[in-house]
Amino acid sequence: MLLDTDLSAKNLFRAVNQYALTVPNYYIGVVPMEPYQFARLDRMVRTQLYEKGAHKHCANISRLYLPRKELGRGLHNLEFRAEMMLLNLWLTLSADENKSTRRAAILQHHRQTYSHASLITTYLHDKYGLTIRDNEAIPKTIQHLRKLQNRSLYNVISTTKLHKLLFSRRELDSVDLEESTLWLRKSMLTPQEEAKLINLQDRNLQWMSSKKNHKKCGKYLDVEHLASKCDRLLHTDYVRRHNEVARRIHRTLAKELGVKNIKKVERYKIDDRKFTKNGWISYDMSIHTEKKVQFNRPDIIVADKRKNRITIVEIGITSQNNLVKTEMEKKDKYQDLGKQMKFQTFGNHDTEIVIIPWVMTWDGVVTEFHNSYRRQLGISDRMEAQLQRIVLQQSHNFVLRELGVAATGITCECATR
Numbered sequence: 001m002l003l004d005t006d007l008s009a010k011n012l013f014r015a016v017n018q019y020a021l022t023v024p025n026y027y028i029g030v031v032p033m034e035p036y037q038f039a040r041l042d043r044m045v046r047t048q049l050y051e052k053g054a055h056k057h058c059a060n061i062s063r064l065y066l067p068r069k070e071l072g073r074g075l076h077n078l079e080f081r082a083e084m085m086l087l088n089l090w091l092t093l094s095a096d097e098n099k100s101t102r103r104a105a106i107l108q109h110h111r112q113t114y115s116h117a118s119l120i121t122t123y124l125h126d127k128y129g130l131t132i133r134d135n136e137a138i139p140k141t142i143q144h145l146r147k148l149q150n151r152s153l154y155n156v157i158s159t160t161k162l163h164k165l166l167f168s169r170r171e172l173d174s175v176d177l178e179e180s181t182l183w184l185r186k187s188m189l190t191p192q193e194e195a196k197l198i199n200l201q202d203r204n205l206q207w208m209s210s211k212k213n214h215k216k217c218g219k220y221l222d223v224e225h226l227a228s229k230c231d232r233l234l235h236t237d238y239v240r241r242h243n244e245v246a247r248r249i250h251r252t253l254a255k256e257l258g259v260k261n262i263k264k265v266e267r268y269k270i271d272d273r274k275f276t277k278n279g280w281i282s283y284d285m286s287i288h289t290e291k292k293v294q295f296n297r298p299d300i301i302v303a304d305k306r307k308n309r310i311t312i313v314e315i316g317i318t319s320q321n322n323l324v325k326t327e328m329e330k331k332d333k334y335q336d337l338g339k340q341m342k343f344q345t346f347g348n349h350d351t352e353i354v355i356i357p358w359v360m361t362w363d364g365v366v367t368e369f370h371n372s373y374r375r376q377l378g379i380s381d382r383m384e385a386q387l388q389r390i391v392l393q394q395s396h397n398f399v400l401r402e403l404g405v406a407a408t409g410i411t412c413e414c415a416t417r
Contacts, residue, residue: 003052009194010068010185012054017076021045024078028085032115035123038079045075054191058204060163062153068184070150070177071166073198080149084142086120091138128152162203165224165320166363173368174324179384180365183392186385197392200227200399201363209403216402226399227362228319233398238317241394245387246270246283246299246315249358249377253302253313254281256378279303289340295333303345309352310341313377316359317391323361327369330357362395364388 002015024041027033046064049055055064065080066072093103110118124130128148132141158164169175183189189197199205203223214221216232226233251268258278262268273282279302286297300313314330338353345351356373360366374384 008188009191021076029089038082041078056199060202176368182385183388200396227395237398279305293336312355327359
């Protein structure tokens with residue numbers, strides 16, 4: 001059984017789509033089946049995923065069927081698949097009804113028996129508002145139907161108070177949705193681990209606590225507050241999460257600078273300053289300049305003699321409401337420091353100063369500029385996916401702890417959906 005294998009989450013869903021959910025394809029349009037029967041099959045698949053820990057009852061069901069590039073998990077929806085196949089079949093047969101007596105007979109049989117296939121165009125018009133245009137290519141019509149199906153999933157999400165928060169800014173130009181999904185597309189997470197992080201993004205965790213207010217700060221207890229807005233966690237859990245990201249970025253930059261004997265990520269430790277023949281790299285260290293500046297302690301500074309360049313890196317993990325603002329602030333924060341270091345570091349005025357903010361929300365969302373910033377740092381897609389995963393895992397761990405889940409062992413009691 002596929003669910004008993006050691007496949008990663010991405011590969012498991014791909015295998016389920018290819019080897020399990022393709023079986024009903026042989027019967028669609030041949031064996032009379034109604035929409036509720038396909039919906040029942042989808043429910044059975046979700047039940048199997050839940051029993052193996054690959055899906056949570058309280059998680060966003062619609063996300064299962066969205067593409068991974070759209071924050072979904074890429075599972076095929078049998079009800080949607082049946083709609084597309086039946087529409088394709090009906091349009092193909094109808095196009096040749098006047099040319100082929102055999103196809104005309106098939107259509108006549110479906111009309112006489114009032115099968116679901118014969119009513120598919122009316123059904124899709126009532127359900128999605130799909131209009132079949134004359135002389136429109138069939139593949140284009142099917143593609144349009146697929147977009148309407150995805151839109152229906154988003155409509156369901158928008159009606160749920162918590163689930164809609166992750167998608168609240170997906171249509172804004174300032175947010176890069178595809179870049180925010182690298183952890184879903186590039187990471188090799190187990191199905192169980194992916195389900196946990198998905199549940200965190202869905203913000204469906206605060207019900208696990210019997211208390212309405214946070215015991216440390218007294219404010220209303222919800223995932224958003226615990227993940228990024230609690231003053232009592234600012235200098236502990238938030239710092240540890242920040243440092244886990246900084247350690248990986250620092251290691252990448254140190255390796256690029258030519259620092260020798262770099263250990264694996266798990267054992268890599270950050271020093272205040274490391275020197276090489278190519279320059280130096282510092283972490284969380286105050287820089288003394290001739291003219292006093294307000295901000296002189298960025299997260300990472302790389303002084304590269306080969307490129308005659310000074311790179312200032314500032315890392316931030318925030319909430320969606322403050323994402324764009326935080327990125328702009330961190331971009332502008334060290335402008336004065338950069339000007340002072342321009343001549344002071346290498347002794348010439350031609351030194352290039354580059355200030356790069358690496359900013360992400362606690363639930364993995366990034367701005368439209370994030371891709372260019374992280375590529376300037378030499379961060380590959382796979383490493384960026386790892387950083388997103390680290391942010392989500394760290395957030396998940398301390399959010400559950402603050403809810404008391406780790407201590408009490410509370411499990412999901414939601415009704416099966």
